[in-house]
Amino acid sequence: GDSVTQMEGPVTLSEEAFLTINCTYTATGYPSLFWYVQYPGEGLQLLLKATKADDKGSNKGFEATYRKETTSFHLEKGSVQVSDSAVYFCALFTGGGNKLTFGTGTQLKVEL
Amino acid sequence: DTEVTQTPKHLVMGMTNKKSLKCEQHMGHRAMYWYKQKAKKPPELMFVYSYEKLSINESVPSRFSPECPNSSLLNLHLHALQPEDSALYLCASSQRGPDLGEKLFFGSGTQLSVL
DSSP states (O other), X not given: OOEEEEOOSOEEXXXXXXXXXXXXXXOSSOOEEEEEEEOTTSOEEEEEEEOSTTOEEEETTXXXXXXXXXXBOOEEESSOOGGGOEEEEEEEEETTTTXXXXXXXXXXXXXX | OOOEEEEOSXXXXXXXOEEEEEEXXXXXXXXXXXXXXXXXXXXXXXXXXXXXXXXXXXXXXXXXXXXXXXXXXXXXXXXXXXXXXXXXXXXXXXSSOGGGOOOOEEOOOEEEEEO
């Protein structure tokens, strides 16, 4: 079945540091890939998405590239801020499943 | 209006109580979802309504009963819950059906505690 594997957290960084959160997937067919973010006490928000190989999703300084050859969709940001502290979920969608499959989430803490 | 509104934000109930969670969106979305999220875990899909018809039930126990009175409203009726049902219940919507992989818009959730 479809699955998403994310790096374990929490990830703790200093402000302005470079961020990478790894995400790899297993899926039949050609999934769409997503990063959702959940700030404390809130629901999830779509951060970015990519629907086919080599697509790059980007939003608010975050980027992720759909790499079919390595089945990966790693999230990156060049300079994190304290306000980026949240839990980040990688997810995939395939038409056969009719639902999003989420990874376990990675908590990011950014300190001054 | 790009919001999904959930009420109440917090709910404490006993195992013999009956309560309901409410979700509302006015974006004209035709698919609405209930998710359950335990602490430090990803959301788990419970139900999906597509064009006001139940299209997905992820084998959820019958003590959870969803209802979609119209295209803007989604309820989750709760009865005889167990303490292990304590969780954050998230409502979401998408523009069309669940089979298109569209962006989901989530509400802030109802934090449910079952005593």
